[in-house]
Structure formats: C-alpha cells, structure tokens
Amino acid sequence: MSEQELITVKDLSVSFNGAPAVKNISLAIRAGRVLALVGESGSGKSVTARSLLGLSGGSVSAGELTICGRDALGLDDRAWQKIRGNSISMILQDALMALDPLRPVGREIADGLKDHGSLSKPEREQRVHEVLTSVGMPEPGLRAKQRSPELSGGMRQRALIAQALAGNPQVVIADEATTALDSALTALVLSQLRKLKEQGRGVLMISHDLAQVAHLADDIAVMRHGEIVEAGPAEQVLNHPQHDYTRKLLQAVPSGVPRFAPLSAAGAVPPPVLAPKIIAGPPALSANNLSKSFGKHAAVDAVSFELPRGKTLGIVGESGSGKTTTARMVLGLQKPDSGTVDLLGERFAPLAEGQRRKLREQMGAIYQNPLGSFDPRYSVGQLLADALSGGKTKRTAGYRNEVAGLLEQVELSTSLLPRSPRELSGGQRQRLAIARALAPRPSVLVLDEPVSALDVSIQATVLDLLDRIQRETGTSYLFISHDLSVIEHMSDTVAVMHQGKIIEQGDTASIFASPQQEYTRMLLSAMPRLR
Known part of the structure; x- marks a missing residue:
C-alpha cells in the first residue's frame, strides 16, 4: 500500500451461490480524494462497497484487500467489527429506513460507539454532540433526543452522516446517498462529502448520477456486469470517455440537453412526427387558487397555473413544498378547501366523482413506483x-x-x-x-416523479418515449419532479413551489437562465451540472 492509499483492492471477486457478481476488479481509495464508482443497478457497485466492510454476504476472494494498513483478507466477524466505524464507515441511501424510528438519534449514534474504544457514557454523549454539530445539525442537543420521524428530511440526512462519522473513520463510503433527494438535500450531502475530502479522509462515492459525480469526484471507475470497464481521473473519463458504455451513460444525463433532443441511442432515430401536435381549444388544464390545509398547516396556498394543449408544465420544489398535494387535487383524489380545476374547459374539481365521470378518462396519472400502483x-x-x-x-x-x-x-x-x-x-x-x-387516450397526463427511481440510461429511454408520445398524440403533461435537470429537459414552462405557494413561473429557458426569486436561485445553484 502506497503512503496515500487508505484502501487497496486487487483482483477482488464476489460470487453468490457460484454466480459471479464482481469479477477481478482493482481500485484504490486515497486520502483527501473522492473515488466515484458509477454504473447502473446490477453492475456490482454496492456489492463492492459492502465487501470493503466485510458485509458482502457472498464468497469473496482477492489478491489484496488492505484497509487502512491492515490486511482484511480472511478476517472473522469480530475483527471486522473493529474495522467498521473506526477505519471505514458507510452513509446509507434512505435515512428514514436506515435510522431506528424507535430510538432517539443521539442514542443510536452513541450505541454505535460502544463497540469501539473505551469511551464512557458522558464521553459518548459529548462525541454525539460534536458530530451532530460538525454536520450542521440545528440545535444538536435537542435533535439528539428526537426520533427520526420527528426530524425533517434534511435533519435525518445530517443524522445519518453524523452516525457514519462518529467513530472518526479514515474512509467513508456514500452508497447512492443522494438518490431520490431534492436538490437542496442533494447539495447538503455533496457539501458534507466535500468536507470529508478536505479533512483528508478518503471517500468512495457510489452513484449512477454522473452530474453529481462531476461535481465532486477526483477519480472515476465505471462498472458494468461486475467489471470495471473504464477508470481514470474524472476529467479524462467525463470529457474523453474511451468505452462505449461510459459514452452511453454520459449521453443519458438530461442536464443541459435541449427540449426534444434525444437522450438515448434509441431516441436518436428521427420520430415520425418532428413537431409537437398542437390541438386548438381551451387549455388542457387550469388550476385556479387551489388551497389545501391539514390541521393548521397550509400544504397548498392559492396555487394557480395553466397547461396548454400539447405542452409540458414542470412543477419543481423541495420535499414538502406542496407538489404532490397539488397533483392529488388536480386528479380529483383530494378535495381542495377552496379553488377549482378545469379540464379541457370544463369544471373538474371540486365536483363529486359522479359529476365528473364523463371527463375522468381525459386525465391519467403515472407515479414514481409503478409496481405499487398495479394490482398484483x-x-x-x-x-x-x-x-x-x-x-x-x-x-x-x-x-x-x-x-x-x-x-x-x-x-x-x-x-x-x-x-x-x-x-x-x-x-x-x-x-x-x-x-x-x-x-383511455387521455388529453392530460399527471406524472409525479415518474423517473426518479430509474437508472440514468433507463430514465433516458423513458423520457425519450414520453417526448415521442407527446409529439405524436398532442397529450399534455403536468410533470412533477425534484430533479431540476429532468424538468429543464422535459418542460416548456415551469412553476416553482415553496411552502405551498407558486413563487415563480414562466418559460423554462427564462426561469433557468434568469430566475427572479431568491428561492429559485438557491434551487438552481444547488443543481449539479454535467455540461
């Protein structure tokens, strides 16, 4: 192991019941540098990461596996427990699932310190306060006493990062730690990873999002089917990719790609209809002063917008901004406290279902988790x-x-x-x-985070498909997403939501080039870009 290498891996292979998941890969994680391991689901990224923690669950072999100066080949569970947390730790993907909802987060972090060193209870409590403070947790003493469901999304993410840092590890693995997070929370996680790098720690960033990788990584290794197909400095891999698979991943990133430009190789085939099909008549959808409160909390407050026929209106905002509640009112799944929805020039909400049944087929919906919406x-x-x-x-x-x-x-x-x-x-x-x-051949489709759970190349083919369908049929899309790069690529107009209100809306290019509101500028500044 060279002086700068905190982890050295040579010819690592992992198999499950004889089926190879990782095949003879080699990599190094260095102090003060971020190595990004990129690739799609099933490529072997997470299996590789878990192997570095002794948690692969499979059969592991390697020519060399050295962790912070220690030979990790053949270690038993007790030896691995001493390495995990002290030498190497992991920030998991889903804070709400990763944190115990029955324990205060401070106690959960402190309990993880019991297996390492000989800290007394007061010393463990002091360390918990220190790490919560270091990740910018507001009122760390109070938050340490709260359980994860009582915390906001940003606070839960900070608690998860604090948990990974409690043992002061030299190497931190971030395994898809920003997946499905809104732009503000993504920026938070990326800033924390950058701080770890500046502190001289080694960081292994696992992601399928090359825009985020470009924002942070020093080195990149591209995995496919359990093998590293390309590796090198980030600038080289991103700007001069050598492997076709790397080029495919880069093309699929929607950031900076003009409206209707293809993201996938399949989408590069000229569509039968090049211009969007425009249908005359009243707007496809109009929302007029929609409001909805839950208790004393105003989830949506006087929201109004108009969706022309054959066009896409993107709605963006952080988690809790009111996007999904707005969509549910538009779909007639939730009755507004006040306000109306017109579909194709006719009143749709807040009518009773029987009164709007004749229009029901004119509006469809596509959700983030399709499997959950299908009858099994x-x-x-x-x-x-x-x-x-x-x-x-x-x-x-x-x-x-x-x-x-x-x-x-x-x-x-x-x-x-x-x-x-x-x-x-x-x-x-x-x-x-x-x-x-x-x-039912609807005139309007409401798409609520329809691609946020998909790999980047699959996302690209789905977005290209939606573009083609809109060009051919003239279907209007209300496209809701926290992913600003997707909204920028897919939308003709954009509405920005914050604390239940639309604070800014207009032409997509104008909003992204010259946002007028401070909140919009904050969202856009937090948006990682590849191009």
Whole structure:
C-alpha cells in the first residue's frame, strides 16, 4: 500500500451461490480524494462497497484487500467489527429506513460507539454532540433526543452522516446517498462529502448520477456486469470517455440537453412526427387558487397555473413544498378547501366523482413506483384490458389489437402479456404504467416523479418515449419532479413551489437562465451540472 492509499483492492471477486457478481476488479481509495464508482443497478457497485466492510454476504476472494494498513483478507466477524466505524464507515441511501424510528438519534449514534474504544457514557454523549454539530445539525442537543420521524428530511440526512462519522473513520463510503433527494438535500450531502475530502479522509462515492459525480469526484471507475470497464481521473473519463458504455451513460444525463433532443441511442432515430401536435381549444388544464390545509398547516396556498394543449408544465420544489398535494387535487383524489380545476374547459374539481365521470378518462396519472400502483393479481394483459374497458373486464380477448397497439406504442413486446409486473424490469414496469395511462387516450397526463427511481440510461429511454408520445398524440403533461435537470429537459414552462405557494413561473429557458426569486436561485445553484 502506497503512503496515500487508505484502501487497496486487487483482483477482488464476489460470487453468490457460484454466480459471479464482481469479477477481478482493482481500485484504490486515497486520502483527501473522492473515488466515484458509477454504473447502473446490477453492475456490482454496492456489492463492492459492502465487501470493503466485510458485509458482502457472498464468497469473496482477492489478491489484496488492505484497509487502512491492515490486511482484511480472511478476517472473522469480530475483527471486522473493529474495522467498521473506526477505519471505514458507510452513509446509507434512505435515512428514514436506515435510522431506528424507535430510538432517539443521539442514542443510536452513541450505541454505535460502544463497540469501539473505551469511551464512557458522558464521553459518548459529548462525541454525539460534536458530530451532530460538525454536520450542521440545528440545535444538536435537542435533535439528539428526537426520533427520526420527528426530524425533517434534511435533519435525518445530517443524522445519518453524523452516525457514519462518529467513530472518526479514515474512509467513508456514500452508497447512492443522494438518490431520490431534492436538490437542496442533494447539495447538503455533496457539501458534507466535500468536507470529508478536505479533512483528508478518503471517500468512495457510489452513484449512477454522473452530474453529481462531476461535481465532486477526483477519480472515476465505471462498472458494468461486475467489471470495471473504464477508470481514470474524472476529467479524462467525463470529457474523453474511451468505452462505449461510459459514452452511453454520459449521453443519458438530461442536464443541459435541449427540449426534444434525444437522450438515448434509441431516441436518436428521427420520430415520425418532428413537431409537437398542437390541438386548438381551451387549455388542457387550469388550476385556479387551489388551497389545501391539514390541521393548521397550509400544504397548498392559492396555487394557480395553466397547461396548454400539447405542452409540458414542470412543477419543481423541495420535499414538502406542496407538489404532490397539488397533483392529488388536480386528479380529483383530494378535495381542495377552496379553488377549482378545469379540464379541457370544463369544471373538474371540486365536483363529486359522479359529476365528473364523463371527463375522468381525459386525465391519467403515472407515479414514481409503478409496481405499487398495479394490482398484483393481474398480468400485463389483464392490466391493459382493465384500462381499455374502463374496469369492465380483465379479459384480453376483445382487446387484442388495442393491447398490442399500446405495447407497441411504449416499445414493449406482446410476449410480456402473460407475465406479472413483478417479473418485469424497472424500465419495463414504467413503460407498462405509461401504456396503462394511455389506454383511455387521455388529453392530460399527471406524472409525479415518474423517473426518479430509474437508472440514468433507463430514465433516458423513458423520457425519450414520453417526448415521442407527446409529439405524436398532442397529450399534455403536468410533470412533477425534484430533479431540476429532468424538468429543464422535459418542460416548456415551469412553476416553482415553496411552502405551498407558486413563487415563480414562466418559460423554462427564462426561469433557468434568469430566475427572479431568491428561492429559485438557491434551487438552481444547488443543481449539479454535467455540461
């Protein structure tokens, strides 16, 4: 191990029941540097990271595995416990799931210190206060006594980082620590990782988001199918990629890509209709002074916007800004306290469901987790037949041509018809969700975080698909996302929400180039960019 290398890995392989997950990879994590391990789901990134903690759960072999000067090959569980937390630690992806909801966060952090060293209880409490303060936790003494559900998203993320730092490790692994976070929380995590680097720690950043990687990494290793296919300094890998897979990942990043420009290789094929199909008539959707409170909390406050036919309106804002509550009122799933929604020039909300039934098929929805919105008893074919028949039948016999047409529209094979949605990949499930939403031929689709859980290349194909469908059908999209790069690429106009209000809206290019509100400027400044 060289003087600067905190971790040295040579020819690491990991297999599960004889099936290889990681194949002969080599890497080094150095003091004061960030190594980014990038690739899509199933590429072996997390298995590699867990192997460095003795937690792979598989069969591990390596020519060398040295952690902070110690040979880690063949260590038993007790020896690994002394390494974890002291020499190397991990910031997990989901703070709400990773933190124990039944214990105060201070006690959870302190309990992790019991296995390391001989700190007394007062010393452990002092260390908890120190690490919470170091990550910028407001009122650390108070927050240490609270449980994770009592904390905001930002506070939970800070507590998770503090937990990883409590043992003062030399190496910190951040495993998809920003996935599904809004731009402000993402900026928080990235700033904390930068501080670790400045303190001289080694950081292994695992991510599929190359825009964030470009913001922080010194070195990059690209994984695919358990192998490192390209590695080198960040500037070299990002600006002069040598492997086709790396180039594919870079092309798929929506940041800075103009409206309707393809993000995937499949999307590069010229569409049958190059210009969006515009339909005359009143706006596809109008919201007028929508308000909704829960108790004394105003979740949405006098929100108004207009969605033209054949266009996309993007709604952005941090978690808790009121985006999803607005979407639920627009869809008629939640009754507004005040205000109205007009669909195709006719009143839609707050009418009773029976009164708006004639318009119901004109509006569809696509959600972040399609699997959670599918009835698990139904096959792909039954789900589409149900949507085409308006819930009257699950039999595909009378809808064979229509079902085949829907699958063709979203680029899925009819061979998937008998399968359960659980047997599909994430990208296939999201395409199925789009096909189901398109079945009644709606004029408006409400898309609530439709790609936030997808890998970057799968996200690219889904976004290209949505673009093509809009060009061909003239469907209007209300596109809700915390991902500003996706909103910038997909939207004609943007509405920015903060604390239940729309504080700024207008043409996308103008908002992103010259935001007028301080909050909008803050959001955009926190947005990692690749281009």
